[in-house]
Amino acid sequence: MLRLLKIEFDKLKYNKAxxxxxxxxxxxxxxxxxxxxIKFDIGPVKFHLAEMGIFNFPYIxxxxxxxAGLLKFFLLLVIVSMVSNEYSNKTLKQNLIDGLSKKEFILSKFYTVLAFAFISTIFVFLVSLVLGxxxxxxxxxxxxxxxxEYLIAFFVKLVGFFAFGLFLGVLIKRSAFAVATMIVLFLVEFIxxxxxxxxxxxxxxxxxxYQFLPFKSLWNLIDQPFSRLSAVKAVANQVGEDLSYDYAVHWYEIAIVLCWAALFIFLSYRLLKMRDL
Incomplete structure (x- = not known):
C-alpha cells in the first residue's frame, strides 16, 4: 500500500496543476x-455570524x-486528472511494462482517494476544534x-464522490469530458x-x-445544518414554517454510499482489465 501511495504522490508532486x-x-x-x-450591518439589521452559534460545540x-463537503470538487479535479494524465502521458503503459499490474494501478488510485479523504477529514477536525x-x-x-459521526459521514462522502470521479476518469480518459459527464449526470438526477x-x-x-442513486445518497449523508440555528428557527416560527428535520447520520445512508464506492472501484478495474493498452 505504501509503495503504491508513494508512486501516486510522486506523480502529483511534479504536476503543477x-x-x-x-x-x-x-x-x-x-x-x-x-x-x-463576518458581520452584517444593514440599517437596523445587525448580526455577527459567530454569535449566532455556528461555532458552538457540537453544532460546529x-x-x-x-x-467543507461543498468544496470537494477541487479534489475531484485532481482525482480525474490523475487518471487522464496516465493516458495522455503514456505513463499507464509504462507502469505496466515496469511490472505494475492493472489491479495495483487501480489500487494505487483508490489508496490515493482514501488518503485525500482521510487527510481532509483530519484537517476539518482540527480546524473545527480550534474554532470551537x-x-x-x-x-x-x-x-x-x-x-x-458527522466526520465519519464526511470521510465516506469524499470516498464515494472521488471513487465516482475515478471511474469516470477511467471510462472517458479525458479529464474535461469526465468532469462534464459528472455535471450532466448530476443535472439529470437533480431534475x-x-x-x-x-x-x-x-x-x-x-x-x-432517489436515496439509492449516487448524488442523492451523497447529499443525504450530511443534511443542511442552517435550519438548526436558533435564529432561523425563530424566524420560521414567526411565519408559521415547520423546520423539523432528521439531521442524524444513519448507518444505511453510509452503507449505500460505500456500496457505490465499491461498485465504482470494481467497474474501474474491470474496464482497465478489458482494455488493450
Missing amino acids: SRILILTYFILLVLIALFAV WHFNTFI LFYSSFIESSIIFTDL SYSVVSAYNRGTDLADNI
Whole structure:
C-alpha cells in the first residue's frame, strides 16, 4: 500500500496543476474561519455570524463538514486528472511494462482517494476544534466530542464522490469530458428528482427512490445544518414554517454510499482489465 501511495504522490508532486488545486482546496477549508469575523450591518439589521452559534460545540461538526463537503470538487479535479494524465502521458503503459499490474494501478488510485479523504477529514477536525475552542459557548469535553459521526459521514462522502470521479476518469480518459459527464449526470438526477417530487407532492416517493442513486445518497449523508440555528428557527416560527428535520447520520445512508464506492472501484478495474493498452 505504501509503495503504491508513494508512486501516486510522486506523480502529483511534479504536476503543477494538481499541486495548485490541492493547495486551493485546503486554503478554502481554512477560510471557513472567515465566517467567524463576518458581520452584517444593514440599517437596523445587525448580526455577527459567530454569535449566532455556528461555532458552538457540537453544532460546529455538522456545519463545518457540510460546508467543507461543498468544496470537494477541487479534489475531484485532481482525482480525474490523475487518471487522464496516465493516458495522455503514456505513463499507464509504462507502469505496466515496469511490472505494475492493472489491479495495483487501480489500487494505487483508490489508496490515493482514501488518503485525500482521510487527510481532509483530519484537517476539518482540527480546524473545527480550534474554532470551537475559541468561539463555542460550550467547551465541556462531553459536549465537544458529541456528534463526531458527522466526520465519519464526511470521510465516506469524499470516498464515494472521488471513487465516482475515478471511474469516470477511467471510462472517458479525458479529464474535461469526465468532469462534464459528472455535471450532466448530476443535472439529470437533480431534475428528474425535482419532477418526481413535484408530481408526488406530500409523499416521500421521490426520497425513497432517489436515496439509492449516487448524488442523492451523497447529499443525504450530511443534511443542511442552517435550519438548526436558533435564529432561523425563530424566524420560521414567526411565519408559521415547520423546520423539523432528521439531521442524524444513519448507518444505511453510509452503507449505500460505500456500496457505490465499491461498485465504482470494481467497474474501474474491470474496464482497465478489458482494455488493450
